[in-house]
Amino acid sequence: MSDSTSPRRSAAAAGRRAELAGPAAVPGVLGGPGTRAGLLALALAAFVAFGVAFTNQLVLTIGFLTALYICCAVAWNLFSGYSGYISLGHAVFFGSGAYAAGIVCEHLQVTGNAIFALLPLAGAVAAVIAVPFGLVALRVRRHTFVVITIAIFFIFQLMAFDLNTLTNGTIGLDAPFLVWGPVAFDQRFYYIALALAVVTVGISWLVKGSRFGLQLRAIRDDEDRAASLGVRAMPVKLTAFVISGGLTGIAGAVWFYFIGQVFPQSGFDPIFDLTVALIAFLGGLGTISGPVIGAVIIMPAEQYLTSSINDSYLSQILLGVLFLAVVLFLPNGLVPAVASRVRSWLGTGTAAAAAVPGVAQPVAAAKGAQE
Secondary structure, eight states, X not given: OOTTHHHHHHHHHHHHHXXXXXXXXXXXXXXXXXXXXXXXXXXXXXXXXXXHHOOXXXXXXXXXXXXXXXXXXXXXXXXXXXXXXXXXXXXXXXXHHHHHHHHHHHXXXXXXXXXXXXXXXXXXXXXXXXXXXXXXXXXXOHHHHHHHHHHHHHHHHHHHHHOHHHHOGGGOEEOOOOOOOHHHHHHHHHHHHHHHHHHHHHHHHHHHTSHHHHHHHHHHHOHHHHHHTTOOHHHHHHHHHHHHHHHHHHHHHHHHHHHSEEOHXXXXXXXXXXXXXXXXXXXXXXXXXXXXXHHHHHHHHHHHHHHHOSOHHHHHHHHHHHHHHHHHHOTTOHHHHHHHHHHHHHTOHHHHHHHSTTSSOHHHHHHHHHO
């Protein structure tokens, strides 16, 4: 082995380790592992304390929706943020999970707390639907992929209207009644949604720190080059799509139990896709904490607009305007922007990037490792 090859291998290995660890591993950006663990524990404690500190039903409902959309946005980001394939059809999985739970409850007469045992089934149904969905949509890329996800979404919405014997059409499905007091009802659902959000964030963290996550981000950066380096793009993309869809389906079932009914236009709602995409873009696409921060900002604001503005269409227009503003003026999201500003303040931005090759280029790091 020549002397020039050895440093190159070392640099590539260092780049790959930095990419697997993520931006937080770059010295001077977010502190050491102890600091990050402390911030995580503090945030989790705040979420747990929220359900105890507030007994107002409206506040708890906002908390429930925030926790639920953390789960949905993190699940969406696990596929779209890591792979670069922007999906506007995840409402298919959300609605399918809700309808799966409702249909089983109605036909098998499942009632009481036993309905929560159906959550894995709802996720499994959504995951199964994600397989043919993904096999069709993931054959194309970029803008064509977005169009196909929208088309498939409307197919499922129309099916929910037309399959009367299964979905009850425009009449919808009612959730089983839970014998819980009003405050206990909201508190328990808040903690159920919070637990689901924690599990989803944990899965996202495991995926990002794995070889599988590195392959997803290599596809995002340059799919053709990643394939030339041995990444089996289709199975990797499809696996992430199925995991994302399954988690979204479980969230849809929890939402159905909380709301108490599902209709085609509410279960398969295009605003859902816009909302989860906005949350991820605002917080930081492809980051772990970005969708969490985005949901904490967007959901209370959206609920405030909905309650203060009588015209529901106006609140949706404002949501769309906000999405455009985020894409145009904050394309990298809050988390990367703040991290970049902190690096700039500490004088470590350029130096850290130069000292750790491949921090933002998984494909380049993978290529260097093979040479």
